[in-house]
Amino acid sequence: MTQESIRVLVVEDHHVVRQGLVALLNVVDGLEVVGEAADGVEAIAQFRKCQPAITLIDLRLPRLSGVDVIQRIRMETPNARFIVLTTYDGDEDIYRALQAGARAYLLKGMTTDELIATIRTVHAGKSYIPPAIAQRLAERMGTEELTPREFDVLEQIVHGKSNKEIATELEISEATVKTHINSLLGKLGVTDRTQAATAALQRGIVTLESLRKPKP
C-alpha cells in the first residue's frame, strides 16, 4: 500500500551535521524532511509551519535551548514527538530533556539504522533510550536534587570562587555558604569542592562553555 511518509523536522545548529541528517533521511523510504532549523527560535517557527510528526533536535542551540524548545512546543502541541540527538552533554541534560517530554535520546555517533529505527519507534508512539543512557539515568535516580541555592553555590565553586567570594557574590554570610556546600557535597556524593566541581561538569549541571565567558 502507499503509505504516508513520516514528516520530520531537523533542528541542529551545526550546519554540517544538519546537512548530514537531511541527506541521510531524505533517501529513506517512508521519511520526509519537511523542515530545518538552526536555532531554538527558528525551531518553534518551523514546527508551527511544518507540523512534523517527529522533531529531531539537538539540545545545544543558540537563542533557545533544546529543552526550552521542547517545553514550549508541548505547551501548544502536547502530543508532539521529539527525538533528542546530541553529543553526550551530561546526565543532567538527558534527564531534563526526557522530563520536558522527549521520547528518545540518541548520540550523534549512532548508526543510520539506529536512527531510522528510532524514528519509526517513536512515530509508533513508543520510546527509545539506549542502554548506556538508561543506565546513567538509573544511577541519577538515586541521587537527591540540589536546591536552587545549592546550585548557585555549586556554580560559584566551579567558577573557582572561595567561600568568602561566594558569600559576597550571593550576598549571604560565609557560614551559610558552608552550610550549602556541606549539603551539596553530600547530595553529589563527593567529599570536597574540587570533586564537586568536576562532578558538576561531568553531569552537565554546569557546562565548560559557561566557564569561558563571564556570566551575564
Add this chain to the structure above:
Amino acid sequence: MTQESIRVLVVEDHHVVRQGLVALLNVVDGLEVVGEAADGVEAIAQFRKCQPAITLIDLRLPRLSGVDVIQRIRMETPNARFIVLTTYDGDEDIYRALQAGARAYLLKGMTTDELIATIRTVHAGKSYIPPAIAQRLAERMGTEELTPREFDVLEQIVHGKSNKEIATELEISEATVKTHINSLLGKLGVTDRTQAATAALQRGIVTLESLRKPKP
C-alpha cells in the same frame, strides 16, 4: 580549462557528521571525496590507499587520536595537508594538532562556504586559522609548559584526589606533591586546586571523558 579535482579524504567517527561532510563536498565543483574513515587506524590505511591532497580530520577518534594520525602520516608523507575539523575540544588539542602539522582548524559550526574556501586555501599551500582560534593560541603562547610530573599531579587533582592520595598514587611524599601543585598553580595562572581542575578541563589538558572511566 578542465581542472583536476582536489582529492579529499574524510576522517570522522560520527556517522551522521561524516555523511554530512561527504554530501556537502561531493556537490562542489572541483572537489572529490576519494575516501572515508571512521577511526584513526582506518584513516592511515585509507590515506595510503587514496593518496588524498587534503585530509579532513576530527581529533577525537577511536583507536588512534587525530593528532597521532597526523603525526604518523607526516612521517611517511611530509607534505600531506590536514584540515582539523572538530567541535571545540580545548586549546591543548588545537595546539598539538598544529604542532603535528595541521594547516587549518575549523569548528563544526562553520558554514559550507568557509569549509570549501579553507580546502582551497590549504590546497594552495596556505594555512587558515579562524580569528577566534588564533586568539586562544596567542593567549596560550604566553603560558609556560607543565612538566611531566606536574601534569601527573594535575591529572590527580582533576580526579578529585587529596594531596595525601596523590602522594600515595605517585609514590612521592606529600611535600613533593605540594611543591608540584604550587608550581603548576603558577603556570596555570590560578590560585587553588579547584581552579586548576577547571582550567585543565577548559584547556583540554584533561578531558571529561577520562573522568568517567577509571584510568587503565
Add this chain to the structure above:
DNA sequence: TTTCGCCTCAACCCATTGGTGGAGTCCAGA
C-alpha cells in the same frame, strides 16, 4: 665541568575548608 631544569623532600606558618550541632525565619502544603 658547570649550569640549569626537574624532581625530590623538609619545616614552618597561616588561611581555607569541611564537619558538627544548633537555631531562627519563612513559606507551602497537608
Add this chain to the structure above:
DNA sequence: TCTGGACTCCACCAATGGGTTGAGGCGAAA
C-alpha cells in the same frame, strides 16, 4: 494549624591546603 523543607546564620574544631624558604640529587645541554 502543624509539619517539613529551604534558607539563613553562629560557634567551634580538626583537617587540608597553599605560601615560603631552603636544599640535595640527577641528567642533559652548553
